[in-house]
Amino acid sequence: MPAFDFKIEKQNEECLARLGEIKTRHGKIKTPVFLPVATNASVKALTSEDMKSLNAEILMANTYHLFLRPGLEVIEAFRGLHKFMNWQKPIMTDSGGFQAFSLGFGIEHGVGKISNIFPDEAVGGPKPKGEKQAFVSDKGITFYSPYDGKKIFLTPELSIKIQQTLNSDIMLVLDECTSPLNDYDYTKQSLSRTHKWAEQCLKAKESDQALFGIVQGGAYKDLREESSRFISSLPFDGIAIGGSLGKSKRDMHNILEWTIPLLPEEKPRHLLGIGAVEDFFNSIERGIDMFDCVSPTRLARAGFLFIHPSDGGTMKNKFRIDIGKSGYKKDDSPISESCECYTCKNYSKAYLRHLYMAKELSYHRLASIHNVHFFLSLIEEIRKAIKEDSFFELKAKWLNF
Ligand SMILES: [Zn+2]
Numbered sequence: 441m442p443a444f445d446f447k448i449e450k451q452n453e454e455c456l457a458r459l460g461e462i463k464t465r466h467g468k469i470k471t472p473v474f475l476p477v478a479t480n481a482s483v484k485a486l487t488s489e490d491m492k493s494l495n496a497e498i499l500m501a502n503t504y505h506l507f508l509r510p511g512l513e514v515i516e517a518f519r520g521l522h523k524f525m526n527w528q529k530p531i532m533t534d535s536g537g538f539q540a541f542s543l544g545f546g547i548e549h550g551v552g553k554i555s556n557i558f559p560d561e562a563v564g565g566p567k568p569k570g571e572k573q574a575f576v577s578d579k580g581i582t583f584y585s586p587y588d589g590k591k592i593f594l595t596p597e598l599s600i601k602i603q604q605t606l607n608s609d610i611m612l613v614l615d616e617c618t619s620p621l622n623d624y625d626y627t628k629q630s631l632s633r634t635h636k637w638a639e640q641c642l643k644a645k646e647s648d649q650a651l652f653g654i655v656q657g658g659a660y661k662d663l664r665e666e667s668s669r670f671i672s673s674l675p676f677d678g679i680a681i682g683g684s685l686g687k688s689k690r691d692m693h694n695i696l697e698w699t700i701p702l703l704p705e706e707k708p709r710h711l712l713g714i715g716a717v718e719d720f721f722n723s724i725e726r727g728i729d730m731f732d733c734v735s736p737t738r739l740a741r742a743g744f745l746f747i748h749p750s751d752g753g754t755m756k757n758k759f760r761i762d763i764g765k766s767g768y769k770k771d772d773s774p775i776s777e778s779c780e781c782y783t784c785k786n787y788s789k790a791y792l793r794h795l796y797m798a799k800e801l802s803y804h805r806l807a808s809i810h811n812v813h814f815f816l817s818l819i820e821e822i823r824k825a826i827k828e829d830s831f832f833e834l835k836a837k838w839l840n841f
Contacts, residue, residue, distance in 0.1 A: 444610070444650035444677045446471075446708045452826055456700060456727030459826050462678075462708055464498075464530040464609035464650065466522065471708060472724050472826075474715065474819045475500040475532060475732035476812050480509070481525040483812065484737045485804035488527040493782070494812050498529060498609075500732040503602050504536040504594070508585055512605050520607025532732070533608035535599045535641075537615040537654070537682070538713065540581045544574035545619035576616050578633055596640035604647050612680060613641040615654040620684040627658040635670050642674060650677035652710060659686035661698050668702035678708040681728075685714070693722060700727040715815065717746075717759045721835045724822060736815045740807035743796055746814040749838055751776045759838075761789075763807070768793045781813035782806075 445463040452458060460471040476483045476491065478499045483491055491499065501521055518524040521531055546552065550569035575582045580595035599614040615634040618627050634656045645651055653676035657663030671679055681699055685692040692714070703709060708729045711719075715733025723731070736746070744760045746753070753759035761768075761775070774784035775792065783792070783806040795803035825834040 443648040446678065446706065448706070450827060452829070452831055454832065455725045457724045457826050457831050458727070458729070459823060460708065460729055462530075465648070466528060466530045466609050467497075469497045469530060470823060471729040472720075472819055472822060473497055473730050474720075474815050475730065476736065476815070477502075477732055477734045478525070478527075478531075479505050479734070481506060481521055483808070484734075484741070485801075485808045486737070486812065488525055490805075490809060491527065491812075492529075494809065494816060496529070496812070496816060498532060499527065500532045500534065501606065501608065503533050503599060503606065504539040504583070506606060507536070507592070507602050508587060512602065515605055520605070522607065530609040531606075532610040533603045533606050533612065534712075535603070535612040535614040535654075536581065536594050537599075537612070538617050539583065540574045540576050541617035541619060541683070543583065544572045544576065544581075545622060548572045549619045549621040551620055576630070576633070578636070580614075581616075596637040597644040600641050600644040600651075604645075604649065607647075608649060610650045610652060610678070611645075612652050613638045613654055613676075615656055615682055617682050618656065618658050618684050620659065620687050622658060622684070624658075624660055624663075627656075627660055627663055631657050631663050631667055635667070638671060638674060638676075642676070652676055652678040652680045652708075654680045654682045654712070655699055655703075656682050658684050659691045659695060661694075664695055664698045665702060668699045672702060672704050676707070678710060678730075679703050680710040680712050680730075682712045689718070689722075692719075693726065696723060696726040696728065703727075717753075717818065718755060718839055720818060720822060721839060724826075725831070725835070731819075736811035737808045740811040741804055743807075744811075745775045745792075745807060746811050747776050748778055748814075749840070750778050755839060763789065763793050763796050765793075775810055776814075779810065779813065780817070781810050783810040783813075 443465050448458050448460045450459040462469040475498050476496050479502045547570045583592045596614040603611040614637045616630045618630050638653050653671040655667045655671050657667040710730035711723050711728045715731050715735045743764045746760050768789040771789040825831045
């Protein structure tokens with residue numbers, strides 16, 4: 441029995457949307473799927489039991505952060521993350537490549553994954569510029585630990601070794617995630633490095649864990665095409681598409697349209713670090729099977745709670761309310777009348793607003809439960825629509841056109 445398998449159960453006839461099933465060592469996952477992010481082996485403010493109750497199928501954990509803290513010797517003592525965090529369903533781990541960007545050019549350029557032109561990225565305003573804390577060379581990425589200043593040199597081999605110790609079900613290759621502000625020459629040079637690292641990661645793998653390659657190339661068509669062909673030619677179990685994804689959502693759609701037709705049909709495709717209502721529809725339509733994003737929990741903590749179109753959610757209000765607004769002071773209704781989550785069944789907007797204003801810790805848990813439930817149930821609704829041949833009807837209902 442292979443440790444990893446992907447089968448396509450249904451292909452939409454009018455677009456690239458498809459239904460599938462991934463088999464891992466820790467169970468099966470229905471695709472399209474959304475992976476809540478458990479950066480430090482925890483989805484922020486939530487427990488592994490919460491994630492089970494929310495029917496999360498798979499979580500994404502972070503190689504760089506877990507390597508720094510608690511460190512490999514702790515995870516090793518538990519023979520991996522599953523036992524350590526008491527989560528027996530599948531886990532995917534990133535490679536640390538994204539931190540080369542978020543702690544490198546991301547700081548120097550003061551930008552997010554899709555440049556800050558994008559409102560979803562701009563919670564709390566534009567990122568302040570600062571000095572880089574990550575440095576990329578052909579051999580690997582140099583980081584300085586924020587805890588003790590210790591120098592860490594992350595090579596493709598070390599990234600795989602860490603992910604093998606974490607014992608995730610799906611690993612990602614080490615790559616360099618470039619900045620939307622990197623020019624063509626830098627992106628081209630970076631891409632040849634990323635491709636070399638992809639081969640090194642394959643060679644370094646000594647376990648039966650699945651390994652996904654990553655397509656890079658910024659917002660440059662020829663580089664994205666070159667990367668799609670190269671990564672597709674290697675024996676990966678699945679393929680991820682990494683950022684930078686350009687300076688606008690249109691750029692992101694272009695990147696998907698250049699990339700996906702060149703990828704092998706029989707392998708799952710993961711769009712790294714993206715998660716907004718319209719992104720799910722637009723990316724699934726273009727052939728994406730998997731997503732991960734910190735947005736549901738990050739936005740919850742910032743006071744933004746998601747709402748369905750039947751509760752007034754639109755593209756204009758980004759399908760969310762700002763619970764801090766004074767209008768909710770005496771509002772005895774739940775965040776969403778149609779929501780089945782624990783928070784909506786038990787608490788009013790007025791109470792949640794009070795907890796938020798009073799900075800009560802329980803606010804984080806209740807708000808995160810609702811937002812994660814919203815994302816997971818939206819993806820479930822999309823899966824159902826693909827199955828029933830009503831994907832475009834559902835898309836029109838949500839995006840209102
Ligand atoms: Zn709810």
